[in-house]
Amino acid sequence: MxxxxxxxxxxxxxxxxxxxxxxxxxxxxxxxxxxxxxxxxxxxxxxxxxxxxxxxxxxxxxxxxxxxxxxxxxxxxxxxxxxxxxxxxxxxxxxxxxxxxxxxxxxxxxxxxxxxxxxxxxxxxxxxxxxxxxxxxxxxxxxxxxxxxxxxxxxxxxxxxxxxxxxGLGVDKTPITQNSLKLSDRDWKWFRYDEVFKICKGFYNKKPDHNPNGDIPFIGATDANNGVTSLTDIETIMISTKTGDLPNSPLEEKIFKPNCITVSNNGSVGYAFYQSKAFTCSHDVNPLYLLDRDMNKYIGMFLCSIIELDRYRWNYGRKWRPIRMPSSMIKLPVNSSGKPDWQFMEEYIKRLPFSNQI
Missing domain, CATH: 3.90.220.20 (DNA methylase specificity domains)
Known part of the structure; x- marks a missing residue:
């Protein structure tokens, strides 16, 4: 109107x-x-x-x-x-x-x-x-x-x-820190995904029933809304099987811990989102956890940006299933020991405008 x-x-x-x-x-x-x-x-x-x-x-x-x-x-x-x-x-x-x-x-x-x-x-x-x-x-x-x-x-x-x-309207754009870090301040090195991440398989073939008042996000193969395609609840998850048919699976196979990245392996392939709370997900999603430390939202945002640079590799219907992902390569900034420089990644994100809104 x-x-x-x-x-x-x-x-x-x-x-x-x-x-x-x-x-x-x-x-x-x-x-x-x-x-x-x-x-x-x-x-x-x-x-x-x-x-x-x-x-x-x-x-x-x-x-x-x-x-x-x-x-x-x-x-x-x-x-x-x-x-x-x-x-x-x-x-x-x-x-x-x-x-x-x-x-x-x-x-x-x-x-x-x-x-x-x-x-x-x-x-x-x-x-x-x-x-x-x-x-x-x-x-x-x-x-x-x-x-x-x-x-x-x-x-x-x-x-x-x-x-x-x-x-950027009515929102404080001030970064968390005022450091002058640049991406060129570090050497970068290629790593296999399985050198950096614990790569998990998503679960559901058939999505659990939607509950608009649910408190558990369902992550699907989408390019929007941080990957969330619906909400559900613990009771629904407990009774919802992988395919809609018996047998059922233990709850711990259906619920994924927070502080990880979910990557679509089918559909909107290559889109990556940081998850800050426990969730359940489609089998078209790979949850990724760091091997050597806990992930936080700043490191997660940095890694999501890097992962999504490779989306073009998955055009024309190609999928990025867990069997293929371990040998995929990711280029990351490294410290003097040649290891991923997690502190640099965190501090780099904190220097960006709007970082205090993450």
Whole structure:
């Protein structure tokens, strides 16, 4: 429902006096962690990786990024609040009136245009003429003040804290520590997964019944919501067998301890999430525990980022079952003894913006 009574259609070329095409190419970027590299990717705010700053390719922040190409991603829009590098699939729109609150409203309207770009259609040729309804002033211009006020006063109070964190609105961005660690401060070394992790098999072939008031998350092969696809409870788990048929299994085979990473081995293969509480899960998920120490949320977040860099290896229907995972390789920062430098990983995450919200 439109919250404004006096609106008209505004085109992209009216809204954004400056539209700039991305010109980054992954093959020419240098390794680093200072600059996000955006591509045709609908999740993680379009960030494909981080790289070293390149002044010739870097685009200013505070803009709307339109994904104009890419199967499954074309038609999505993103807000970038900081300098970035983008592929040619991205067009960035700039307007001096833009801020995170206004961007939130604009993106919600632009994303309604996504169905127009199914079946391989691209957006770049028609982007400038795309229109959305916005409130107007008496002079017929966009009423930026009204949009800003609406989001701040009507939407922000009802947003869950998680959404506020994602948008960085009303949330403390201050990192836990002010250290200046860089990924290049350590040597990196390849390890087999079974040198680092105790690799467990998930359990259920048939998901236990959902209980909206349950306190035990069920982790499935999804790329969203920290892997949680439903909630259940201990009583339901106790009576729910692996396949829905007898025999039943001991409870300790169904409940997994917290402080681990769950990795999808089927479906959304390669997505990784840190689990901070006890859970049960699908057989399409591999729970991973560190061999030589307990995992915490900071180390978990670092490892999830590294694991997900290999998602491309599991395209075209390939699966990452527990029988294959032990011999898979992961590259990690190491200490002077050549062992994974867990302290460095933890301190690196603590230096990032929003780390106090993890």
């Amino acid at each position: 439109n919250p404004f009574s006096n609106t008209r259609l505004f085109s992209v070329k009216e809204l954004f006096p400056l539209l700039i095409n991305g010109k980054g190419n992954n093959n020419i970027l240098s390794d680093g962690d200072s600059t996000p590299y955006l591509g045709a990717k609908k999740d993680e705010n379009g960030v494909m990786r981080y790289c070293a700053k390149d002044s010739s390719l870097t685009m200013k922040g505070n803009c709307i990024c339109f994904i104009c190409n890419g199967a499954g991603s074309v038609g999505y829009t993103l807000y970038m609040d900081r300098p970035f590098i983008a592929t040619s699939d991205i067009v960035a729109g700039y307007n001096d009136n833009l801020n995170p609150y206004i961007a939130m409203y604009l993106i919600s309207l632009f994303d309604l245009e996504r169905p127009r770009f199914s079946y391989g259609r691209k957006w770049k040729k028609t982007l400038k003429d795309t229109t959305i309804p916005l409130p107007q002033t008496d002079s017929g211009n966009v009423d930026w003040v009204a949009i800003d006020s609406y989001i701040k006063n009507s939407i922000m109070p009802i947003l869950p804290s998680r959404a506020k964190t994602i948008w």
